[in-house]
Amino acid sequence: MRTDDKLYSITELAQEFDITTRTIRFYEDKQLLKPARRGNTRIYSGSDRIRLKLVLRGKRLGWPLDEIHEILQLYDQPGGEVQQLELMLSKISESRDALLVQREDIELALSEFDEIQIRCEQQLEILQKPKLHRSNQD
Amino acid sequence: MRTDDKLYSITELAQEFDITTRTIRFYEDKQLLKPARRGNTRIYSGSDRIRLKLVLRGKRLGWPLDEIHEILQLYDQPGGEVQQLELMLSKISESRDALLVQREDIELALSEFDEIQIRCEQQLEILQKPKLHRSNQD
DNA sequence: TGGTAAATTGACGTTATCGTAAAGGTCAAG
DNA sequence: CTTGACCTTTACGATAACGTCAATTTACCA
Numbered sequence A, B: 001m002r003t004d005d006k007l008y009s010i011t012e013l014a015q016e017f018d019i020t021t022r023t024i025r026f027y028e029d030k031q032l033l034k035p036a037r038r039g040n041t042r043i044y045s046g047s048d049r050i051r052l053k054l055v056l057r058g059k060r061l062g063w064p065l066d067e068i069h070e071i072l073q074l075y076d077q078p079g080g081e082v083q084q085l086e087l088m089l090s091k092i093s094e095s096r097d098a099l100l101v102q103r104e105d106i107e108l109a110l111s112e113f114d115e116i117q118i119r120c121e122q123q124l125e126i127l128q129k130p131k132l133h134r135s136n137q138d
Numbered sequence C: 001t002g003g004t005a006a007a008t009t010g011a012c013g014t015t016a017t018c019g020t021a022a023a024g025g026t027c028a029a030g
Numbered sequence D: 001c002t003t004g005a006c007c008t009t010t011a012c013g014a015t016a017a018c019g020t021c022a023a024t025t026t027a028c029c030a
Helices: A010-017 A021-029 A046-060 A065-075 A082-128 A130-136 B010-017 B021-029 B046-060 B065-075 B082-128 B130-137
Strands: A036-038 A041-043 B036-038 B041-043
Touching: A010 A021, A010 A046, A021 A046, A046 A065, A046 B082, A065 A082, A065 B082, A082 B046, A082 B065, A082 B082, B010 B021, B010 B046, B021 B046, B046 B065, B065 B082
Parallel strands: none
Antiparallel strands: A036 A041, B036 B041
């Protein structure tokens, strides 16, 4: 449980994930991150880093930041109240549904790309071997 | 090949896909759609409708509109030039790579949601059957 | 032919997601 | 003590992706 006691500066994280420090501070503004402070300086723990990773994954999936904020709350320990837990469960199933739609969309796009690619390659073959065609017709 | 000679009005499409007509016109502004006109009124063909479907799928995948614009061009007939075809092939493989990353992200998110859900349900069981616990301890 | 429902354009507003610049604090090395 | 490398906050700007509203124009129907 105590394997991630490594700490990070804002520039370290920015470099690791190839984003700007401005972006990281912006996420903090939006309550997505809450790093500790030494004096005025932000210090990021291992779990802060994980949260940032989750944020970036959410971005890659096209979620807006406020949705990412909700999703992140799912990762925090559930309050323990029954209503809280049921709310969480319904949010999870909602998010899962959206993910399944996305996965379906991806499969469709991938197979369409396959078709387009095949057509492209066939066309290329025709264009790149014109002499074979001529010699066949001799 | 000639099975989609059905025509659509802008409101028909808006209702079918649950978007506003403003949105459809906006996409036209962005060159994503190019419907015919009867006088001043837009008329959408079957392939216009397919393009709109592709746009909306791209949106669900979180792509910005200008990327969607590029992807759409892949669906149009390739020019026939070798350079054109090779450019298309490289764009396809680029897009495919992005899709694979997204699919990976989705799988990760799904399995994490599964874990969270299981923890939630366990917690709920504990909270909803307190008397069984007590009677066990008698 | 009149009326009205629908379609169009244009201008401006809005929200999300940062970028950029200004103005300054901190801290270790020389 | 000063310099330079980071870090901070505040504020204003920029772009994408639409929404909203107003002013016209068009289409259709009795």
